[in-house]
Structure formats: C-alpha cells, structure tokens
Amino acid sequence: MPWHLKERFANYYQAWEPIQYGIWAVYAGAKKSFREGRYRDIFSIPSLQDSGFYLWFTTLNEHMVNFESMSVLPILVPAVSGVVLELGPGVGNQLCRFDKTKVTRVVGVEPNAHFAPDVARNVQAHGLEGVYELLTCGIEDSDVLEKHGIGAESVDSILSVQVLCSVADPRAVVRELYRLLKPGGRLVFWEHHRSSDWATVVAQYFWNPLWRSLIGGCNLTRDMKAIIAGAGPWENLDSLEGDEKEKPWGLMPRVWGELVKPKQT
Incomplete structure (x- = not known):
C-alpha cells in the first residue's frame, strides 16, 4: 500500500502556520497589556491565552468563514x-x-x-x-x-x-x-x-x-x-x-x- 509521503508531510506541516500566528498573538496581547498598564495580565497565563486566542481568531476569521461556507x-x-x-x-x-x-x-x-x-x-x-x-x-x-x-x-x-x-x-x-x-x-x-x-x-x-x-x-x-x-x-x-x-x-x-x-x- 503506497504511503504518499509527500502528501502526508504537506498535510502534517500545515499546523505550523496557525501555531506561528498563535505565538505572535500571545506576544501582541502581552505588549498591549503592557502599553495599557494591565501588568497583572502579563503574568497571568489564562489572561494571555484568552487575549491571544481572541487576536488569533479574529486575524484568521476570514479564512475560517470561507472554509465553513464550503462545509456542511x-x-x-x-x-x-x-x-x-x-x-x-x-x-x-x-x-x-x-x-x-x-x-x-x-x-x-x-x-x-x-x-x-x-x-x-x-x-x-x-x-x-x-x-x-x-x-x-x-x-x-x-x-x-x-x-x-x-x-x-x-x-x-x-x-x-x-x-x-x-x-x-x-x-x-x-x-x-x-x-x-x-x-x-x-x-x-x-x-x-x-x-x-x-x-x-x-x-x-x-x-x-x-x-x-x-x-x-x-x-x-x-x-x-x-x-x-x-x-x-x-x-x-x-x-x-x-x-x-x-x-x-x-x-x-x-x-x-x-x-x-x-x-x-
């Protein structure tokens, strides 16, 4: 049975791009908290994750909307x-x-x-x-x-x-x-x-x-x-x-x- 290694690797590697956006979003959220004087949020992992996920989601949402429109x-x-x-x-x-x-x-x-x-x-x-x-x-x-x-x-x-x-x-x-x-x-x-x-x-x-x-x-x-x-x-x-x-x-x-x-x- 063929392994289709090229296709597999291409699919598996696709996770890296949204992860990169996730890293950027957490960093950008921390910078915003610092600028706005919300220093406690910088040291709160849940706060950083929530703000980072919101930024990640809204940044990529257009792609999600297009993908979902072609789904069931x-x-x-x-x-x-x-x-x-x-x-x-x-x-x-x-x-x-x-x-x-x-x-x-x-x-x-x-x-x-x-x-x-x-x-x-x-x-x-x-x-x-x-x-x-x-x-x-x-x-x-x-x-x-x-x-x-x-x-x-x-x-x-x-x-x-x-x-x-x-x-x-x-x-x-x-x-x-x-x-x-x-x-x-x-x-x-x-x-x-x-x-x-x-x-x-x-x-x-x-x-x-x-x-x-x-x-x-x-x-x-x-x-x-x-x-x-x-x-x-x-x-x-x-x-x-x-x-x-x-x-x-x-x-x-x-x-x-x-x-x-x-x-x-």
Missing part, C-alpha cells in the same frame, strides 16, 4: 429550532445561519469575554435582538445557566461547532448537555477529532502540546465520536457523518451529525 454547516446549522443553546459562538459566525422562523430563543455560552462585543454586533447585524442572549461563562457553570432559564430538560437544540475540542472535561460536558436537552431534543454538532490513520495520529500528538497551549485549549487528539456517544442513549447514533475518507491525512478530520435524545430514556 450552511445545511446543518438551520436544523436547530425552539430554545437553542449555542456553545462557544466566538465572534458569532453561525448567527447568519439560524432560521429565524424556527428559533424562539438562543442562549450563547462563551467563556472568553473578549468575543462579547463581536457577538453583539452580529446579533444586531442578523436581526436577532431579543432572541439571542450571550452569557460569558462556561457550560460547566450550571448555576449561571439556571439563573437564565437553562436547566434540566429545558433546551430543544444544542449547537456545537468546534467547541468540544477545547473544554477541560469533554465527557462531563456532553453528559451535562444531555441533561439539558429535552426528550426528543437534538444535539447538532460539527467537530474535529482524532484520526483513524496511525501515522496521522502520531502527527496530531506531536503538534498537540503547542497547539493546545496557543489556540484556545484546542486538542487535536480527542476521540469525539466516543465522547459524544458516551453522553447517554441516542436514537440515531449510526447517522454520524465525516470527511476523513476524503482527507485521510488531515490533522483535523471532521465529524458531524444531528443526534436525537430519546423521548423515553
């Missing part, structure tokens, strides 16, 4: 309806895809407060005032969510677009998402995951420490299918799709789906 997202995101919980909206790239005739309320959960002004602008730009509410907290902050009406079996749809890669405990998070979903509710997601090709897995683990540190805690090595399957029973777990066959040496193969929580569990 324009078809997948409009599937959400009713009361929607959106995980990690970032600047709000998916807001343009919500079907306003189907969603009654959307609560975005974004722990990085740097993104809040961008989300607010996109809420206004896409006519979602009074529908979309942003909470600057994590999905783990159940007390905050409950104060805003998000509790057990209260959500019709959950949207997760490249978020589960960066949460601290993904298995605990998906169990919490399952708890929040109403019976018959749907988890709509588009995530990247660990490759099934062993050489690509080696490359993912090689890059992962630096990648995770610089790019919002993102992990390249998570078995996302197993993580999501472990949340609880799903009606249609065999319906998941992915692009790994099309991109066998890609460092970020995607998996996506619209999983339904059974009405009787």
Whole structure:
C-alpha cells in the first residue's frame, strides 16, 4: 500500500502556520497589556491565552468563514429550532445561519469575554435582538445557566461547532448537555477529532502540546465520536457523518451529525 509521503508531510506541516500566528498573538496581547498598564495580565497565563486566542481568531476569521461556507454547516446549522443553546459562538459566525422562523430563543455560552462585543454586533447585524442572549461563562457553570432559564430538560437544540475540542472535561460536558436537552431534543454538532490513520495520529500528538497551549485549549487528539456517544442513549447514533475518507491525512478530520435524545430514556 503506497504511503504518499509527500502528501502526508504537506498535510502534517500545515499546523505550523496557525501555531506561528498563535505565538505572535500571545506576544501582541502581552505588549498591549503592557502599553495599557494591565501588568497583572502579563503574568497571568489564562489572561494571555484568552487575549491571544481572541487576536488569533479574529486575524484568521476570514479564512475560517470561507472554509465553513464550503462545509456542511450552511445545511446543518438551520436544523436547530425552539430554545437553542449555542456553545462557544466566538465572534458569532453561525448567527447568519439560524432560521429565524424556527428559533424562539438562543442562549450563547462563551467563556472568553473578549468575543462579547463581536457577538453583539452580529446579533444586531442578523436581526436577532431579543432572541439571542450571550452569557460569558462556561457550560460547566450550571448555576449561571439556571439563573437564565437553562436547566434540566429545558433546551430543544444544542449547537456545537468546534467547541468540544477545547473544554477541560469533554465527557462531563456532553453528559451535562444531555441533561439539558429535552426528550426528543437534538444535539447538532460539527467537530474535529482524532484520526483513524496511525501515522496521522502520531502527527496530531506531536503538534498537540503547542497547539493546545496557543489556540484556545484546542486538542487535536480527542476521540469525539466516543465522547459524544458516551453522553447517554441516542436514537440515531449510526447517522454520524465525516470527511476523513476524503482527507485521510488531515490533522483535523471532521465529524458531524444531528443526534436525537430519546423521548423515553
């Protein structure tokens, strides 16, 4: 079986460019904190990571928007309806895809407060005032969510677009998402995951420490299918799709789906 070494190396090396941007973004964020007299932030690793990731994301966002527009997202995101919980909206790239005739309320959960002004602008730009509410907290902050009406079996749809890669405990998070979903509710997601090709897995683990540190805690090595399957029973777990066959040496193969929580569990 041919190894396609040239193609593999080209794919594996692609991680270096976003990592370079990550290094620059952390440095630029530290310089800005110094100029503005926020000296404490310079010595706070979480603060540097948050500001650096925001700068990294907004610098590269045009490329992300173009990439996402050619993915399944324009078809997948409009599937959400009713009361929607959106995980990690970032600047709000998916807001343009919500079907306003189907969603009654959307609560975005974004722990990085740097993104809040961008989300607010996109809420206004896409006519979602009074529908979309942003909470600057994590999905783990159940007390905050409950104060805003998000509790057990209260959500019709959950949207997760490249978020589960960066949460601290993904298995605990998906169990919490399952708890929040109403019976018959749907988890709509588009995530990247660990490759099934062993050489690509080696490359993912090689890059992962630096990648995770610089790019919002993102992990390249998570078995996302197993993580999501472990949340609880799903009606249609065999319906998941992915692009790994099309991109066998890609460092970020995607998996996506619209999983339904059974009405009787």
